[in-house]
Each structure stands twice: as structure tokens, then as C-alpha cells.
Amino acid sequence: MSWKQLGGATLAFFVWSVQASAEPYPSTYQAQSSAPVLIRNATVLDGTGRRLDGADVLIRDGKIVEVGTALLPGDATTIDANGRWVTPGLIDVHSHLGVYASPGVNATQDGNEMTDPVTAGVWAEHSVWPQDPGFATALAGGVTTIHILPGSGNLIGGRGVTLRNVPAATYQAMKFPGAAHGLKMACGENPKRVYGERTQAPSTRMGNVAGYRQAFADAEDYQHQWQKYEAEIAAYDRKKAKDRDPAERPVPPKRDLRLETLVAAMQGQVQVQVHCYRADEMAVMLDLAREFHFKIAAFHHGVEAYKIADRLAQEGVCGALWADWWGFKLEAYDGIWENLAYVDAPKDGCAIVHSDSDEGIQRLNQEAAKAMSRGQRAGLDIPPERAIRWITSNAAKALGLAGRVGTLEPGKMADVVVWNRDPFSVYALPDLVYIDGALAYDRNHPPATPRSDFLLGQPGAAR
């Protein structure tokens, strides 16, 4: 019996049972309180594909209230943004900040639990070091929301977490409230190299696929055990109290964190993010997803995504890509500058610029600019208001957060960047970054001391 054959009531109860508490390791994030702000007379790229010149953006109570012209400030503080550009806060769907923190010494290598090819039970958030200096440099690049994933050494590496890019002593205080977990999977060379060198499975691409399939087959079995239990406990509970024998009360199966995560993927409760370079392997993963009834949110890296751009668009799968990384391994040898533009081109194409790098995340706008320019040269009409979606709304979609961040539509969380000029330029820098309507970064009034405890009292800390 497949999951889809189960009734909705059973589904709800099952979910409740497996996730014994509604949200373990819950978010403690609190938006900073903020006064209303009116950003006036800017060039606004709103993230939906619209460009508004000479426009105002009104922020109140941490939300976008309105984007338009000649808005009345009321009690709002006004910011003259004449000559400046405004975009939604940038979103990186692929980062290892906190789990591979700076400095990259032995003690900070917390991103890959390479002790078993399937470690679906690990959560990246339990490795996140909030003092990674990379969070502050990403903020200076306009990044307000970051998805942190486990590395790609394993077939199934574990759960990713989405963070608000705010200073905090704990990751829970950064955790995006209500954001779904991610599930990191990896194709190709990395897992087969890591385990092949130990002469254990997988050592080949076919070994990789057998590994995913067996893991999901185990998860199906686990799901059936729970379904059986749910039916039994429901029957037990239907009995009148006097007919119930506590000794016969059904006992739930033991929780298996690994399989629980895979079941959550099959139930659509986590956003599946797949590290995959080659077009043919992406096609195999799409078939895998069909076999086990889960949905892939995005292929990450995907240097050959352009070869199957139409298929990705039809399947509703995003490509989270680099502008120009290529050739550092064979599966990356076919990288081209036009990858993002080609993936963006079909109807419903979903292109995303991701970083996978503590350097790249500081300049997502420049990566988008490079890809936009090459796409234009290839003959595609990609204005800035379209390309900005690659680092805002499309990224939000892949994280399951399209209704909350990634655009400047009224009611969205007020994550806003005021750029000193057109952000699709190497010379552009964020002047102001707002997170939930609160000023999180001001280039002209930098904090006197580093945000990261680690950098305090170190060379260059006071500059």
C-alpha cells in the first residue's frame, strides 16, 4: 500500500505520533522591534519580476506594507534612496556557514557525518556554530535568509535548517520560525569516492542508486509498521473503557530517526535538496523520486542542468546553480556561463543562484549579474527585475517559504536591502539591510566590534 492510499485522518494522526512533540529544538527567534520606515524614491526590484522606478517602500511592524509612488510616511522614518536600488533580502539556499565555519581548522569540520552513507537522522542545525564570522560577511552582502545543509559526502546526508541571518548565541535564536527542514541528498562522485576509498558501498554510481533505493524501501517498511500501529491503537481506543485491557494496549514501534526523516520526505514535510551535477544523474533522481513518492525541491550545483532545462521546468524542480564554477572534477567539466539563463528560459523555469561558499554568499548579486549578462549575450531577454528572482523569490520557493519572504509584496516579512547603486554591478554594495523591518546592517555606521565572539580581540578586529 502506498502512502497515497491512506486516509487523511490516519495521515494526520500518524504525523502527530511520529513527531512526538510538535517541533523539537524549536525556534526561539524573535524579530527585533522596529519603528516604521519609508524608503523613498528608489529603483525597486520587488522580486516578483517587477521594476518600479522612483518608488517608495513602506515597512511597518516588521512587514512590507506597500510599494508604490509618493507614499505618505505618517509616523515612519524616511530614508532618501534617490539613486539607490531596493531589493528583497537575498536568500542563499545552499550554505555551510556554521557547519564548516571559519577558520577552517579541524575543530570546525562539522558538516559531513561521513561514518555511514545514509545519515538521514542527523540535523545540520546541531552542528551550526552561531559565531562563524561568515554570517556577518554574508549580511554585508545583503543575505537575510540562509539554508544550511549537511555536506555531500553521503548519499543522504541529513536535514538542513533555514536561519534568519541575525546575531545570536544559539542557533535556535536564528532558526526561521515555521520553516520546513531540508533533506540533503547527493549524487555522483562524492559519496562513491568517500565510501569507495574504504572499499565499502557505494563505490559506483549504481551503488549510489541502490543505496538511496534501499534506504527509502526501509522507510516504506517503517511507515507500514506505524500505519499498522495506528490502526491497532485506533481500534483499541474505539473500544469502550470497560472493554479495554491495558495489557493489550498496542505498543508503538521504536522511533528510528533515520527512517523518520525519509518518511517525512515521502510525506512532503521536508524540502528535498539534491546535490547533483550531471544531467543524466538528475534524470535518475527524478525517477527515484517518482518510485518513492517524494518531491525534489531543487537540484543543487547542477552544472549540466541546462541540458535538461525543459524537463526541470515541467517537473517543477528548481536548479540552484553557480554562475561560473566548473571543471574542478569531471562531473563539473561541462559547466557553462549560460546555465542559469538556460534553466530560467522555459515557461515555469526556476533558476536560483546559490553559493555553497563563504566567499560566494557575500556576492550573490554579482553571481546573478554574471549569469544575466551571459544569458543576454546568448539572446535571452533577462532584465534585472527578472534576474533578481534568482536570489530572492525563486530561492524562497525552493525552501517552501514563497509566501513569507523573497518579494516586497504587502504582508511579506520586511527583509529589505538598500543598495548604493544597481546591484548587478561589481561596484554595488548594500548600504542598509533590514530583517523583519529592523535595521540589521548599516555600511556607513558599522559596529565598533565584530559580531562574532571569535574575532573579538584578534588582529584586525578593531578597524
Place this chain on the structure above:
Amino acid sequence: MNRLHIFSLLALVPYALALSAPAHSQNVLIRNARVHTMAAQGTLERADVLVRGGRVVEVGSGLAAAGATVIEANGRPLTPGLFGGITALGISEIEQESSTVDRAALVDSGTSGPGFVPRPEFDVTASFNADSAVIGVNRAEGITFAMIAPSASGTLFAGQGAVARLDGGDSPFVAASRTQFLDMGSSATDGVGFSRGAQFMLLEQATREALPGKPLQAGDMRLLTPTGREVLARYLAGGRMAFTVDRAVDIRQVLEFSARHGVKPVIVGGAQASQVASLLAGSKVPVVLEPLLALPGTFDQLGASMENAARLQRAGVPIMFTHFSAGTNQAHKARQGAGVAVAHGLPWDAALAALTSTPADVFGLSAEAGRIMPGSPADLVLWSSDPLEVTSIAEQVWIGGKAQSMRSRQTELRDRYRPTGLTGGPAVPAPRE
């Protein structure tokens, strides 16, 4: 919505040139360019550059030349060809496929002797593959010369590198550019005594072996082979040695060593170089830096800042750029780094100099190299717009006056997978003669 809009750009003559012209030396007249000469003439608007016999012969306005291929620049920028930085171009095709990588000489030390064999005689130019697809990709991005450097992998001495002109020719290397590379600091300690002090100890020991007039006694443990001693002695007689090092204290050690032995040092990395900027400036020691470095990747890089380039330049230190990444497939990203350095306070002209005239001077190319002036090798790039801007594209590259192919493995893939309905690219008019 029709998004498959074909651009009607201005005539992009160089495209046609690249498609139609074989790479033989041409007389070329580039007209109406914004010429960044990097020489006494500074930046010239609407200027012409005449190329004959592989060299620039004249820079001015209203130039004419019968029989020359005329390139109409329409005001677009023309720069000297760009320096790709400290790279493995031509000696590493795919970094993670060891059968395609020739960066290091890791010779087994056998059962006796030190745990590593320093081989200063190792010469990467012997394995340079001018046909590498990686070179084609980077050349089409405006990179016309680069330092081809070995990597040490824990052997202290990486060996010898040299600057190559990336014209695909049989003798790409500039003899005067030969440089001995050493990897110091935290990234090198594993194979070399597990201590920075041990690195300098071994460096002194090897130097002593190589110096003339210091005969070794029978039974002395030797670090170097006879050839290694001979090669190192050449560098100790006023040669150039590049030290990969970040920490201020280690840079001081390098400067002291270099002064003691008459070596011309080049600092590669230099995350903390601005802390010793006046020392570097005083002896005109150049620094090759990664302008995108803003985070401490190691403890040696504490204090890393994107203002490093601007601070060093202000202090009078000659700077150059390189992009450190997995492999050097993206050597061209040094151009983006230069733009970022400008955003963080480096004057624009200084940023372009760091990609052109400074590396030419530091690595012993001719006095006219890295510039556009009479006598310069005609290594030129015509850009779609501001050459430091990420949205700009190299329209045409010349090396030694030869129009280089602007096609690469990547453009082949781009065209094979072009979305249906796109005829692609700008219009291609015939070249004017």
C-alpha cells in the same frame, strides 16, 4: 510573453573575426577605443591602436594603415591582456583527477633521510599543455598571461614556475619570469616538521647546502639532490622566490631571509600583509593577493579584509591579483576580484595595473609588456564595457597581434544546448578590410 528576444547590439565585428580568421599575425587597426594604455599616455578616449608584426606600433587618433584589418571599437574599452594570477593553467585539467594534474613532484623519500624530499629543481614548465581546455576558457575571458606555478603539498620547495603567454604556441614561457615557489605557514606544516620554525630551519639548511663555498662533509645528511643544489644556487644569486604565506610574522621572516641571501621575494597570499605594509613598501616587495578574501580561512588569515588591496596600494606596495579556488579553472575570476577591490577603496587604475603592468614588471617581462604603447607585444582585449565589471564580456582577445579564437569547449556546449527559438548571439557582420 516573448522572452526570446534577439538583441540588436551594435555590430560586433570581432565575433566575425574570430570565426573567420586563422590565428596568423595580422596588421590590425583598432579604431575608436577607450584605450587604457597603463603607460604614460594614461587612458585615451576615441583612440586608435595600430598593430604590426605582433607589436603595437602606434597609439593615437586618426591612424590609418593600408591592408590592416580594421576593428571598429565604437568607444568600447581596450586593455592590455590580463594576468591570470598564480595558476595551474596547463598543468591541471581537472583538479580531482590526479591523472590530469602535474602540479607537484612528490618523490618518495625512501626509507632513510627526511620525511620529505625537497625538489627545488622540479620544473612545471616541462608538463605545460597549451591545448588544455582550461586555457581556452580563460583566454576567452581576456587572460593572456599567467604564472604557471607548482604546488608544494608539504615539501617546502614546490619547484620552479614561469609566466606563460597563453597563445597556444610552442614557446610560451618568458625566460626571465622563472620563479622558485615555496609554501610556508600553516598550510605547509604537516609535511615539514610540523612547525613554522622548522620550515625556516630547513630552508636555511637547504640554502647552506646550495651556497658555493660551503662544502659538505662526508656523511652529512643532505636535504637536496646535486641538481637541487645547483638550481637553488641560481635563485640565491639574485633570483626570484615566491613565498605562499599569510601571517605578518612569517612575512617578516621571509623578508629577513631574502635580504640575507639576496633573493627577490614575492609574497603570495599575504592576508596579513597590510600589517607589515611599510616594510614591504620599503623594499618594494610585491604581493599577489586574493581580493575576495574577507574571512580567516586559517588562523594565519585573522584580520583578512577586502580592504587589503587598497591598504597595500596606499602604502606603496606593488600588488597583483589571483583567485584561489579548487583548481584554477576560474583564474579569470581575478578580474571580478579587481572590481571588488575597487568597491573597497582601491583606485580603478591601480586595480587594472594589478592585472596588467604590475605582473609584467614583477615577473621580468619587457618594459612595454602589460601596457599599450609603441613596442608593446600586441596582447590586447577589447571589452563590451568596463573591463572590471562583472557584466562585461571580452569581445576579442589578441596575443602577439593574432586574433585568438573566442570559442572554447564552453561555447561549444552553449551553442549545442541553446534553447529552441534562439538563434543566438549578436548579428555577425563581415570583417572590414
